[in-house]
Amino acid sequence: MSVLNHLDRLESEAIHIMREVAAQSNNPALLFSGGKDSIVLLRLAEKAFRPLSFPFPLVHIDTGHNFSEVIQFRDRRVAELNERLIVRSVEDTIKQGRARVKSDTDSRNALQAITLVDTINEFQFDACIGGARRDEEKARAKERIFSFRDEFGAWDPKNQRPEIWNLYNARVHPGENMRVFPISNWTELDVWSYIARENLAVPDIYYAHRRQVVRRGIQLVPVTHLTPPRDNETVEELWVRFRTVGDITCTCPVASEAKDVQAIIAETAITSVTERGATRMDDQTSEASMELRKKQGYF
Amino acid sequence: MDQTLNMEQHTELLRFITCGSVDDGKSTLIGRLLYDSKAIFEDQMAAITATSQRRGMSEADLALLTDGLQAEREQGITIDVAYRYFSTPKRRFIIADTPGHEQYTRNMVTGASTADVAIILMDVRKGVLPQTRRHTHIVRLLGIRQIVLAINKMDLVDFDETAFNEVYQSFLNFANPLGFDDIIAVPMSALQGDMVVDRGQSMPWYTGNTLIEVLETVKVDENIQHAPFRFPVQLVNRVRNSDELHERRLYLGRVESGQVSVGDNVVVLPAGESTRIASIDTFDGAIDTAIAGQSVTITLEKQIDISRGDMIAAEDNPPHTDKAFSALICWFSNAGLDINKRLLLRHGTQTVATKIAALEYKLDINQSIHVPTEKIAMNDIVKVMIRVQQPINMDRYENNRPNGSFIIIDELSNDTVAAGMIA
Ligand SMILES: Nc1nc2c(ncn2[C@@H]2O[C@H](COP(=O)(O)OP(=O)(O)O)[C@@H](O)[C@H]2O)c(=O)[nH]1
Numbered sequence: 060m061s062v063l064n065h066l067d068r069l070e071s072e073a074i075h076i077m078r079e080v081a082a083q084s085n086n087p088a089l090l091f092s093g094g095k096d097s098i099v100l101l102r103l104a105e106k107a108f109r110p111l112s113f114p115f116p117l118v119h120i121d122t123g124h125n126f127s128e129v130i131q132f133r134d135r136r137v138a139e140l141n142e143r144l145i146v147r148s149v150e151d152t153i154k155q156g157r158a159r160v161k162s163d164t165d166s167r168n169a170l171q172a173i174t175l176v177d178t179i180n181e182f183q184f185d186a187c188i189g190g191a192r193r194d195e196e197k198a199r200a201k202e203r204i205f206s207f208r209d210e211f212g213a214w215d216p217k218n219q220r221p222e223i224w225n226l227y228n229a230r231v232h233p234g235e236n237m238r239v240f241p242i243s244n245w246t247e248l249d250v251w252s253y254i255a256r257e258n259l260a261v262p263d264i265y266y267a268h269r270r271q272v273v274r275r276g277i278q279l280v281p282v283t284h285l286t287p288p289r290d291n292e293t294v295e296e297l298w299v300r301f302r303t304v305g306d307i308t309c310t311c312p313v314a315s316e317a318k319d320v321q322a323i324i325a326e327t328a329i330t331s332v333t334e335r336g337a338t339r340m341d342d343q344t345s346e347a348s349m350e351l352r353k354k355q356g357y358f
Numbered sequence: 359m360d361q362t363l364n365m366e367q368h369t370e371l372l373r374f375i376t377c378g379s380v381d382d383g384k385s386t387l388i389g390r391l392l393y394d395s396k397a398i399f400e401d402q403m404a405a406i407t408a409t410s411q412r413r414g415m416s417e418a419d420l421a422l423l424t425d426g427l428q429a430e431r432e433q434g435i436t437i438d439v440a441y442r443y444f445s446t447p448k449r450r451f452i453i454a455d456t457p458g459h460e461q462y463t464r465n466m467v468t469g470a471s472t473a474d475v476a477i478i479l480m481d482v483r484k485g486v487l488p489q490t491r492r493h494t495h496i497v498r499l500l501g502i503r504q505i506v507l508a509i510n511k512m513d514l515v516d517f518d519e520t521a522f523n524e525v526y527q528s529f530l531n532f533a534n535p536l537g538f539d540d541i542i543a544v545p546m547s548a549l550q551g552d553m554v555v556d557r558g559q560s561m562p563w564y565t566g567n568t569l570i571e572v573l574e575t576v577k578v579d580e581n582i583q584h585a586p587f588r589f590p591v592q593l594v595n596r597v598r599n600s601d602e603l604h605e606r607r608l609y610l611g612r613v614e615s616g617q618v619s620v621g622d623n624v625v626v627l628p629a630g631e632s633t634r635i636a637s638i639d640t641f642d643g644a645i646d647t648a649i650a651g652q653s654v655t656i657t658l659e660k661q662i663d664i665s666r667g668d669m670i671a672a673e674d675n676p677p678h679t680d681k682a683f684s685a686l687i688c689w690f691s692n693a694g695l696d697i698n699k700r701l702l703l704r705h706g707t708q709t710v711a712t713k714i715a716a717l718e719y720k721l722d723i724n725q726s727i728h729v730p731t732e733k734i735a736m737n738d739i740v741k742v743m744i745r746v747q748q749p750i751n752m753d754r755y756e757n758n759r760p761n762g763s764f765i766i767i768d769e770l771s772n773d774t775v776a777a778g779m780i781a
Pocket of ligand 1: 379510
């Protein structure tokens with residue numbers, strides 16, 4: 060081997076970043092949702108730390124609006140890895156009166172930020188590793204790999220540390236924290252290529268399956284108990300797959316017959332709609348909505 | 359194996375930075391690269407088409423694809439480096455898109471620090487501008503050896519070959535003494551797309567590569583593979599096998615330069631003890647050789663007391679270990695240097711207390727001359743003497759980017775205030 064190919068380079072960079080977190084932070088955590096990006100993070104953590112156990116617990120911020128397959132997958136994967144999982148739920152945040160919802164079927168994506176910040180305070184985490192990528196959305200293109208958050212969890216684009224070469228500075232004062240994104244430089248296609256190369260299991264709903272949906276704008280909205288069809292919408296059963304698996308009330312599948320990872324890679328390589336555009340109702344509302352949510356403590 | 363997968367797994371990664379003066383067409387060019395290489399998706403296109411129409415334009419303005427944050431739009435400023443991604447069947451690319459304005463030297467330094475290649479954009483009508491010189495100097499300082507000169511707006515000079523050659527030649531006159539390995543010029547119209555991804559019809563006289571062909575074929579910087587072996591230890595783990603009485607010490611880290619094989623003679627610094635590589639392990643199994651860029655776990659034959667910040671290096675070609683050295687630093691912080699502040703220096707995995715002992719000169723980057731100085735302000739590039747409390751194991755930046763670079767951290771605020779290159 061004389062030169063590393065691009066996946067090797069991305070993998071090696073991510074391992075280096077995870078080890079820097081372990082070395083520089085006193086009390087880190089890794090956010091694991093059961094989605095594909097965090098599944099990749101877990102493999103990278105294995106690559107960084109095995110044969111020892113991870114130097115951080117796994118944390119899931121549970122919106123309560125889950126696809127059940129994803130939660131089953133989460134628990135199975137954690138058991139296989141024999142690592143510690145901490146779950147904190149948005150439901151509890153609402154019960155404690157720290158967040159208000161108009162109705163049960165409202166998206167809880169934004170509320171996740173409150174639960175996350177509460178969880179960080181509860182355990183005094185000084186670094187949280189997450190699976191965000193810069194190619195996902197405009198507000199992320201300028202995100203640092205080590206992203207500084209103040210004691211309210213807020214992201215201030217003007218108060219970020221320069222990242223030069225591969226020299227990361229994770230120092231924080233008590234109460235502040237770092238959000239660390241080891242796969243910042245990966246694209247959706249890289250993630251799927253890596254899942255294929257590493258033969259990683261992902262929840263079934265990432266693969267094509269028959270599902271009842273309604274058409275709303277460019278999106279296919281799944282018919283669930285939280286997202287019933289509106290009047291005069293026609294329910295159709297189509298072959299679909301999910302590209303992201305977030306809050307059930309705002310996550311849409313795309314039409315697809317890709318039943319395995321090779322087929323997904325082939326589709327991703329020629330796809331014509333961005334991951335978020337096709338699948339996230341919440342990012343559609345305003346061009347700046349991700350930026351806004353990050354300022355409020357969101358990932 | 360499936361063809362797509364095969365292609366996906368064997369492409370190289372090239373990182374490049376784009377530099378240009380305001381209005382030379384940098385946003386248009388990046389938009390064009392992303393659009394013509396099909397990295398732009400329908401919904402992104404729909405969004406910018408809508409915005410373009412709202413602003414009274416008939417066609418989608420590709421420059422909007424690289425539009426920044428809402429916070430930036432509101433304040434009419436560009437805050438900092440944006441990273442963008444696209445690929446062709448041959449390569450995966452990461453663009454560091456940096457604002458061109460003079461006060462953003464620090465952003466250019468950031469973008470250039472990880473780039474293999476720099477695209478320097480010029481307006482064919484304007485030729486070599488002060489900004490062009492400044493960008494070229496910074497790129498060279500940061501150790502980039504290959505330049506692609508994008509001579510843009512050829513449509514505004516009727517795609518004239520002579521105009522292109524004149525600008526190219528005047529750039530060479532200025533840049534040749536700087537010692538780049540390679541300077542390739544491509545005439546183009548980012549607006550119309552000629553010679554970016556598609557050749558177009560307008561410049562039959564140009565027989566060289568299009569911009570994308572150049573990017574697909576320039577050499578990924580491999581100098582670091584041929585530099586001596588350096589392995590800054592990130593973490594030390596201990597494992598005890600049930601059948602072994604002794605614990606094994608695992609040294610986790612990334613090969614920053616050179617290569618290393620099992621059995622190689624190495625020296626552990628700063629202790630100066632020699633030993634040999636016993637094993638190189640990865641999650642996927644033991645390997646014989648690790649190369650620059652690879653994150654691995656190393657074990658050594660001899661039990662040596664090693665902790666984070668120490669370095670395992672080639673015994674026959676070790677780094678220089680010292681507590682004082684001269685360096686070129688670029689100041690990043692809004693507040694200038696205050697010598698009363700407690701500063702930390704991070705070099706590789708080592709963090710030590712530091713003092714800026716003497717200011718030798720300030721580099722006037724526009725004219726490339728040295729001027730005396732007694733203070734350091736944001737965006738200044740200054741030659742200094744540095745002293746550190748503990749010795750560091752260093753190489754000159756010119757010979758070894760990863761082991762010749764450092765950052766300076768304000769111990770109280772925790773901010774990263776400067777980036778440095780060892781002279
Ligand atoms: N005629 C012509 N105009 C161009 C070309 N490239 C960019 N422009 C125009 O030059 C102006 C500045 O371009 P922009 O990409 O915003 O420049 P930036 O400030 O370097 O990012 C815009 O009005 C562009 O439409 C080109 O190749 N030909």
